[in-house]
Amino acid sequence: MTIRSLxxxxxxxxxxxxxxxxxxxLIALGVFFRISSTRHLIAYQAMPRECHPIWRELxxxxxNLGDSVEDVLIRFPPSLSEEFGDxxxxxxxxxxxxDEGGLHFTGVSITAKRGRLINAExxxxxxxxxxxxxxxxxxxxxxxxxxxxxxxxxxQHPEESP
Numbered sequence: 001m002t003i004r005s006l007x008x009x010x011x012x013x014x015x016x017x018x019x020x021x022x023x024x025x026l027i028a029l030g031v032f033f034r035i036s037s038t039r040h041l042i043a044y045q046a047m048p049r050e051c052h053p054i055w056r057e058l059x060x061x062x063x064n065l066g067d068s069v070e071d072v073l074i075r076f077p078p079s080l081s082e083e084f085g086d087x088x089x090x091x092x093x094x095x096x097x098x099d100e101g102g103l104h105f106t107g108v109s110i111t112a113k114r115g116r117l118i119n120a121e122x123x124x125x126x127x128x129x130x131x132x133x134x135x136x137x138x139x140x141x142x143x144x145x146x147x148x149x150x151x152x153x154x155x156q157h158p159e160e161s162p
Contacts, residue, residue: 032061033059034129034130034131039127039128040129042126042127043122043124043127043128043129044059044129046106046124046127047059047122047129050094050106050124051092051094051106051107051108051122052076052079052092052093052094052095052107052108053076054072054076054092054108054110055108055122057075057076058108058120058122058131058132059131063110063117063120064117064132065117065118065120065132065133066116066117067116067117068115068116068117069088069090069110069112069115069116069117070115072110072117073090076092078090078091078092079091079092079093079107080093082146084142084143084145084146085142085146086113086114086142087111087112087113087139087142087143088111088112088115089109089110089111089112089143090109090110090111090112091107091108091109092107092108092109092110093106093107094106105124105125106122106123106124106125107122107123107124108120108121108122108123109121109122109123111133111139113138113139117132117133118133118136118139119132119133119134119139120132120133
């Protein structure tokens with residue numbers, strides 16, 4: 001064996017070790033940040049420009065499933081909130097977009113049941129990124145009933161609308 005072949009084997013092993021290490025780091029980051037598709041990468045690329053700062057706390061897992069919604073709302077007042085029954089649904093828009101009024105194409109939503117977070121997601125018209133939880137059937141039924149009641153009151157008494 002020549003020195004050249006030994007060096008090339010050593011370099012090949014080193015490159016293989018670097019490639020394996022880099023792959024493991026990327027997998028770990030994907031798991032931590034809940035990235036399971038290219039759509040999630042697109043969401044992470046868009047959120048710094050489009051979303052309320054609460055998205056960073058959710059992405060870095062500083063806000064988690066089961067946390068007190070009261071503690072979160074003290075730190076991050078929502079742009080919109082609706083509380084009904086055991087549930088609270090809070091939406092956060094980036095300040096510049098919220099101040100302009102009108103439609104919002106991007107936001108972050110959190111949902112709580114009995115004061116504890118059960119769901120959090122960031123969304124846009126072109127992407128969606130769930131941070132944790134899921135919409136349970138109970139919540140969807142309560143939301144539908146609440147929306148139905150609110151719309152019924154609005155139709156009967158438009159001057160009392162929220």
